Amino acid sequence: xxxxxxxxxxxxxxxxxxxxxxxxxxxxxxxxxxxxxxxxxxxxxxxxxxxxxxxxxxxxxxxxxxxxxxxxxxxxxxxxxxxxxxxxxxxxxxxxxxxxxxxxxxxxxxxxxxxxxxxxxxxxxxxxxxxxxxxxxxxxxxxxxxxxxxxxxxxxxxxxxxxxxxxxxxxxxxxxxxxxxxxxxxxxxxxxxxxxxxxxxxxxxxxxxxxxxxxxxxxxxxxxxxxxxxxxxxxxxxxxxxxxxxxxxxxxxxxxxxxxxxxxxxxxxxxxxxxxxxxxxxxxxxxxxxxxxxxxxxxxxxxxxxxxxxxxxxxxxxxxxxxxxxxxxxxx
Amino acid sequence: xxxxxxxxxxxxxxxxxxxxxxxxxxxxxxxxxxxxxxxxxxxxxxxxxxxxxxxxxxxxxxxxxxxxxxxxxxxxxxxxxxxxxxxxxxxxxxxxxxxxxxxxxxxxxxxxxxxxxxxxxxxxxxxxxxxxxxxxxxxxxxxxxxxxxxxxxxxxxxxxxxxxxxxxxxxxxxxxxxxxxxxxxxxxxxxxxxxxxxxxxxxxxxxxxxxxxxxxxxxxxxxxxxxxxxxxxxxxxxxxxxxxxxxxxxxxxxxxxxxxxxxxxxxxxxxxxxxxxxxxxxxxxxxxxxxxxxxxxxxxxxxxxxxxxxxxxxxxxxxxxxxxxxxxxxxx
Numbered sequence: 001x002x003x004x005x006x007x008x009x010x011x012x013x014x015x016x017x018x019x020x021x022x023x024x025x026x027x028x029x030x031x032x033x034x035x036x037x038x039x040x041x042x043x044x045x046x047x048x049x050x051x052x053x054x055x056x057x058x059x060x061x062x063x064x065x066x067x068x069x070x071x072x073x074x075x076x077x078x079x080x081x082x083x084x085x086x087x088x089x090x091x092x093x094x095x096x097x098x099x100x101x102x103x104x105x106x107x108x109x110x111x112x113x114x115x116x117x118x119x120x121x122x123x124x125x126x127x128x129x130x131x132x133x134x135x136x137x138x139x140x141x142x143x144x145x146x147x148x149x150x151x152x153x154x155x156x157x158x159x160x161x162x163x164x165x166x167x168x169x170x171x172x173x174x175x176x177x178x179x180x181x182x183x184x185x186x187x188x189x190x191x192x193x194x195x196x197x198x199x200x201x202x203x204x205x206x207x208x209x210x211x212x213x214x215x216x217x218x219x220x221x222x223x224x225x226x227x228x229x230x231x232x233x234x235x236x237x238x239x240x241x242x243x244x245x246x247x248x249x250x251x252x253x254x255x256x257x258x259x260x261x262x263x264x265x266x267x268x269x270x271x272x273x274x275x276x277x278x279x280x281x282x283x284x285x286x287x288x289x290x291x292x293x294x295x296x297x298x299x300x301x302x303x304x305x306x307x308x309x310x311x312x313x314x315x316x317x318x319x320x321x322x323x324x325x326x327x328x329x330x331x332x
Numbered sequence: 333x334x335x336x337x338x339x340x341x342x343x344x345x346x347x348x349x350x351x352x353x354x355x356x357x358x359x360x361x362x363x364x365x366x367x368x369x370x371x372x373x374x375x376x377x378x379x380x381x382x383x384x385x386x387x388x389x390x391x392x393x394x395x396x397x398x399x400x401x402x403x404x405x406x407x408x409x410x411x412x413x414x415x416x417x418x419x420x421x422x423x424x425x426x427x428x429x430x431x432x433x434x435x436x437x438x439x440x441x442x443x444x445x446x447x448x449x450x451x452x453x454x455x456x457x458x459x460x461x462x463x464x465x466x467x468x469x470x471x472x473x474x475x476x477x478x479x480x481x482x483x484x485x486x487x488x489x490x491x492x493x494x495x496x497x498x499x500x501x502x503x504x505x506x507x508x509x510x511x512x513x514x515x516x517x518x519x520x521x522x523x524x525x526x527x528x529x530x531x532x533x534x535x536x537x538x539x540x541x542x543x544x545x546x547x548x549x550x551x552x553x554x555x556x557x558x559x560x561x562x563x564x565x566x567x568x569x570x571x572x573x574x575x576x577x578x579x580x581x582x583x584x585x586x587x588x589x590x591x592x593x594x595x596x597x598x599x600x601x602x603x604x605x606x607x608x609x610x611x612x613x614x615x616x617x618x619x620x621x622x623x624x625x626x627x628x629x630x631x632x633x634x635x636x637x638x639x640x641x642x643x644x645x646x647x648x649x650x651x652x653x654x655x656x657x658x659x660x661x662x663x664x
Binding site: 066067068069070071072094097098099100101102104106127139140141142143144145147155157165167169173174190191193195198199200214215216218219221222223224225226228229231232233235236237238239242244266268269270272273274275278279282283285286289290293294295296297299300301302303304 | 398399400401402403426429430431432434436438459472473475476477479487489497499501505506522523525527530531532546547548550551554556557560561564565567568569570571574576598600601602604605606607610611615617621622625626627629631632633634635636
């Protein structure tokens with residue numbers, strides 16, 4: 001029902017069947033796993049960008065195979081989800097023969113949760129890495145200016161008889177919407193996650209003007225470096241837009257020019273390393289050992305993805321919570 | 333002089349010319365760039381392990397090409413540096429044709445600083461990722477037990493007319509020797525970097541029994557996930573030893589059994605994506621923009637590696653500081 005409404009709205013906005021179906025799949029991934037900021041609430045935004053001309057309604061994807069294990073996908077300025085899922089498909093095709101497929105994407109746009117693409121590979125039996133750079137929002141270590149985006153790194157791996165191992169993490173400690181939430185609750189932020197316009201760390205959500213990289217005040221050079229890794233793979237290897245140079249996703253006047261966003265996907269076939277059976281036994285043993293690990297009082301040890309799979313189960317039973325604006329836009 | 337003494341000691345301990353030359357190269361990388369824990373002070377340790385039989389004095393490396401972009405290197409239980417540099421060579425050879433080379437290493441041993449191998453690829457013009465899992469030392473998020481090692485992720489990229497961009501980071505906030513340093517200085521640790529045997533965060537270096545993952549008390553699930561990424565690539569894909577199952581590097585009684593350590597290297601040829609010239613211009617522009625970014629009062633914005641290249645310059649002029657035990661062992 002929800003998926004059909006999202007798809008109907010994208011169809012009304014003119015998106016081609018293939019491109020809107022990819023966007024629906026990626027948004028539902030996020031909404032089902034609890035990553036609501038990248039879920040179906042973005043439908044209205046994408047529709048507006050399809051109307052404004054930023055997004056090509058009927059993109060013709062280009063695939064340029066550059067080597068036995070490498071390719072570039074041209075997104076033709078359509079919905080980013082479409083280009084990114086295609087990149088995973090191309091990566092899997094390359095990996096089946098070469099053992100590894102590394103695929104850059106250019107002329108793309110916002111693609112939602114990076115984990116959707118890592119998961120798409122893992123569901124087919126491949127260890128998969130997906131990343132993208134995004135609009136500037138995070139200071140450098142000791143910086144006083146928004147430089148990198150919250151640039152996600154997402155990894156997924158197949159696990160026998162189980163949901164995949166799935167790590168989908170921003171390279172900042174928190175996303176921007178956490179700051180907005182704390183403003184609406186008038187509640188202090190944790191330490192070392194946001195800064196004033198002068199780059200001074202602040203716990204006051206109203207004084208917070210930018211995010212700080214993962215690692216906070218002492219070790220934020222690591223988070224900043226990892227945000228750089230996302231940029232390196234997504235923008236530098238593909239020759240696309242740098243984080244500070246994006247036409248703003250939200251709030252800018254220009255909704256007609258394409259943003260030339262880049263992404264990167266790496267797909268690995270475990271069979272071309274120690275072998276699929278060895279890998280399956282190893283990851284099963286690793287996760288058993290992790291889950292049996294001693295826990296501190298009141299805590300709970302989880303593998304990456306476990307929290308998301310719990311949310312999936314809960315939302316399957318209880319449905320996906322939606323904000324009033326999204327309910328209105330989708331006519332639910 | 334220093335390099336010759338290190339090599340002479342390894343020769344006396346019986347290491348073959350090829351394997352000891354790789355170890356000298358990697359240890360000097362670390363000592364020159366200020367990563368002293370992985371520098372020439374390890375010479376004595378490696379000599380002891382060559383004598384004890386843990387390390388094969390004359391390893392015959394095996395290279396099993398598994399696909400156009402993938403291979404496994406068998407370290408034959410020799411010095412890990414030898415197998416790891418070979419993996420980079422194999423990765424570059426694959427990447428020249430396939431665009432990407434992903435190489436797993438098995439039957440290896442401690443290999444020092446992961447950045448040495450990322451750098452080896454970048455120096456030849458390739459974007460390179462190197463990782464390894466290591467002895468358990470870091471709690472899981474909410475864990476009360478050493479689980480992952482400090483598992484490094486190292487990335488390097490070539491920069492025209494400059495030293496490479498180089499990120500070599502542990503997935504814990506600090507290394508274990510920082511705790512030992514704070515003990516000797518009787519000085520409090522930063523918040524959220526270490527824990528008691530019960531997994532409770534502590535700033536008392538004498539109460540600290542294990543490290544906490546990058547991200548600390550609030551966001552340590554990200555650091556723990558990244559340590560898992562190192563294990564996924566290095567141990568699970570290669571079918572080698574899990575972090576908690578290693579025969580201890582130090583302090584254990586068994587110095588005769590090989591540890592079957594795994595590593596992983598990914599080598600990417602920028603020419604097989606948007607092209608070498610596009611990449612060169614993009615990374616040059618990115619670093620110019622990063623270095624021109626606004627700075628907070630009293631701070632300094634640096635690109636990953638800048639600190640290390642500063643140390644390199646200083647040590648070129650002033651020499652490499654050595655501890656008394658190392659001076660004695662090397663006869664300097």
